[in-house]
Amino acid sequence: MKNRFISLLSIFVLCATPVLSFTGCGSDAEATDTLVVLNYGKYIEADVLKRFQKETGIKVKYEEYESVEDMYAKYKAGSINYDVICTSDYMIETMRQEGELIPIDYNSLPNYANIDQDIIDASAAFDPTHKYTVPYFYGTVGILYNTKMVDEDTVSSWDCLWNPEYKNRTVMINSQRDAFMVAQKKLGYDINTTDKKELDDTFNLLCDEKKYVYAYLQDETYECMISEDAAMAVCYSGEAAMGMEYNEDLDYIVPNEGGNLWIDSWFVPRTCKHYDAAMKWIDFMCEEEAATENFEYVWYATPNTKVAQHEDEETLADETVFPTKETLSRCKLYEAYDKDTLDYTTTLWKKLKAY
Amino acid sequence: MTKIKKGTSYFYLGLVFLFLYAPILVLIVLSFNDSMSRTVWGGFTLKWYMNLTSNDNIMGALGTTIRITLTSSILATVLGTSAAIGIHYMKKRHAAIMLGATNIPLLNADIVTGISLMLLFTRFTPLGEFSVVLAHIAFSVPYVIFNVLPRLQSLSEACFEAAMDLGATPSYAFYKVVWPEIFPGVLSGFLMALTMSLDDFTITYFTKGAGVNTLSTMLYTQLRKGIQPELYALSTILFLLAFILLLVMNFKKNVRKEAVK
Numbered sequence: 001m002k003n004r005f006i007s008l009l010s011i012f013v014l015c016a017t018p019v020l021s022f023t024g025c026g027s028d029a030e031a032t033d034t035l036v037v038l039n040y041g042k043y044i045e046a047d048v049l050k051r052f053q054k055e056t057g058i059k060v061k062y063e064e065y066e067s068v069e070d071m072y073a074k075y076k077a078g079s080i081n082y083d084v085i086c087t088s089d090y091m092i093e094t095m096r097q098e099g100e101l102i103p104i105d106y107n108s109l110p111n112y113a114n115i116d117q118d119i120i121d122a123s124a125a126f127d128p129t130h131k132y133t134v135p136y137f138y139g140t141v142g143i144l145y146n147t148k149m150v151d152e153d154t155v156s157s158w159d160c161l162w163n164p165e166y167k168n169r170t171v172m173i174n175s176q177r178d179a180f181m182v183a184q185k186k187l188g189y190d191i192n193t194t195d196k197k198e199l200d201d202t203f204n205l206l207c208d209e210k211k212y213v214y215a216y217l218q219d220e221t222y223e224c225m226i227s228e229d230a231a232m233a234v235c236y237s238g239e240a241a242m243g244m245e246y247n248e249d250l251d252y253i254v255p256n257e258g259g260n261l262w263i264d265s266w267f268v269p270r271t272c273k274h275y276d277a278a279m280k281w282i283d284f285m286c287e288e289e290a291a292t293e294n295f296e297y298v299w300y301a302t303p304n305t306k307v308a309q310h311e312d313e314e315t316l317a318d319e320t321v322f323p324t325k326e327t328l329s330r331c332k333l334y335e336a337y338d339k340d341t342l343d344y345t346t347t348l349w350k351k352l353k354a355y
Numbered sequence: 356m357t358k359i360k361k362g363t364s365y366f367y368l369g370l371v372f373l374f375l376y377a378p379i380l381v382l383i384v385l386s387f388n389d390s391m392s393r394t395v396w397g398g399f400t401l402k403w404y405m406n407l408t409s410n411d412n413i414m415g416a417l418g419t420t421i422r423i424t425l426t427s428s429i430l431a432t433v434l435g436t437s438a439a440i441g442i443h444y445m446k447k448r449h450a451a452i453m454l455g456a457t458n459i460p461l462l463n464a465d466i467v468t469g470i471s472l473m474l475l476f477t478r479f480t481p482l483g484e485f486s487v488v489l490a491h492i493a494f495s496v497p498y499v500i501f502n503v504l505p506r507l508q509s510l511s512e513a514c515f516e517a518a519m520d521l522g523a524t525p526s527y528a529f530y531k532v533v534w535p536e537i538f539p540g541v542l543s544g545f546l547m548a549l550t551m552s553l554d555d556f557t558i559t560y561f562t563k564g565a566g567v568n569t570l571s572t573m574l575y576t577q578l579r580k581g582i583q584p585e586l587y588a589l590s591t592i593l594f595l596l597a598f599i600l601l602l603v604m605n606f607k608k609n610v611r612k613e614a615v616k
Contacts, residue, residue: 041576061566064576227394
């Protein structure tokens with residue numbers, strides 16, 4: 001019996017030792033210079049991440065996610081304490097309303113002056129008092145089209161999606177909010193409308209469109225356009241820029257009625273344990289050189305005004321990458337729906353997909 | 356008549372192989388494609404293979420995967436083999452209870468295992484690479500047990516006792532008599548633990564700490580903006596390695612059979 005007890009004890013000690021020593025090391029390292037960052041997948045140039053660690057001596061635990069909803073689930077799981085997160089506008093608003101955000105100390109961000117004031121102003125849609133966010137990338141929703149099959153006049157209005165001539169040759173965006181936006185713009189409604197009747201009209205118009213749609217896609221849109229399976233597609237500007245890189249006949253336009261402007265921003269969540277390091281990180285993202293490298297890797301519109309000096313004229317003239325002020329003035333940000341509207345539109349969207 | 360029969364059966368076999376291997380073939384072809392796109396053929400290139408070693412992201416994930424897989428499967432084999440020996444010599448009723456308990460992790464959905472392990476780990480230790488290793492050991496142990504147990508059951512008790520009668524110590528008798536008999540079971544258990552750990556996405560996803568990525572979790576985050584073609588190259592290499600390993604093993608077996616004849 002005694003023998004058995006000793007062997008049990010020794011097994012326990014053997015098992016416990018690595019656990020204890022491991023937690024010991026872990027928390028020590030955690031207390032000093034580490035930073036837990038959460039960002040979209042493939043949304044940073046690897047060199048920038050390396051340089052930040054070298055210059056500041058802060059060790060970054062860099063974590064990635066695939067979609068906004070994914071990010072929210074990861075954050076809510078609470079198994080990891082994130083210090084700084086980058087995500088899209090409407091999710092930031094949701095989290096702000098839940099009280100998950102900590103104000104940013106803008107005085108400790110010398111490079112913040114590089115950020116375009118227009119984009120900061122536009123951020124008011126999800127951060128009205130401008131206390132919580134720093135813009136990272138932005139873009140629009142518009143139409144990517146093949147110039148061999150469609151001319152520019154046709155796609156300068158959202159009406160083209162209801163044109164029988166392009167039956168089964170248009171790709172619709174597979175995202176509820178963006179699809180509703182398209183129909184609401186055509187009807188002349190506000191893209192943040194919560195009026196049930198207006199939402200019903202939107203739904204009916206989209207049902208009507210469905211017979212002309214070749215497919216509802218999101219990530220594969222540009223692949224579909226490169227291979228010329230479709231003549232035009234509703235998609236994000238970033239997606240469009242990627243497609244245009246491979247097929248010279250493709251072009252991108254935000255129709256005259258206007259569209260949606262989206263902004264991905266950095267913010268500090270309540271779980272932050274290394275506030276100073278988080279401020280250094282955000283400031284580094286606004287730095288001229290880092291922003292340029294990131295832009296050249298991600299190829300989305302950057303709110304950093306210093307980046308333009310490093311790019312050639314062809315890039316700067318590319319309206320897909322750098323939307324003009326005139327285009328931006330036609331675009332609007334989404335505001336987060338209240339619970340009722342969210343449920344209602346989700347039901348409508350499901351009905352549309354099943355229709 | 357028989358000719359037609361044979362023709363159809365070959366046709367059917369061909370179809371089966373086509374469905375099994377066409378996706379891998381597409382992957383291999385894409386790994387030589389000189390264009391980031393999945394639909395446009397940009398010409399033949401080896402650049403993704405060249406880039407592979409200089410891609411820190413992929414190399415880091417590969418290193419983590421190998422570390423986690425090897426550590427967890429070796430530890431699981433040790434634990435599982437000792438557990439199997441223990442269970443084998445237990446009283447019948449106790450053994451039945453233990454086997455039942457061993458079955459639970461096998462039948463449990465990965466997502467349930469993943470979430471429950473995550474909840475457990477966050478109480479005691481920060482999530483990191485270590486927590487993933489622990490989780491992988493937890494789900495690999497049953498595979499080892501179930502591979503070793505049948506070997507033990509077919510073992511003749513008398514041999515072990517005879518060795519003891521002839522003056523061997525229990526441990527000497529174990530290594531000389533029992534171990535050679537159960538070794539194939541231990542090996543197949545180890546290989547199974549290895550593949551399970553290499554394959555796993557769900558449990559790893561929930562139990563990993565920030566910044567820790569295995570190949571499968573890294574792939575997942577890349578879906579939104581398209582997968583790096585370097586990954587096609589890596590997958591091709593991994594597939595070829597497994598294929599060669601299989602060929603070598605079969606070849607060896609055949610050689611041994613010939614020798615016996």
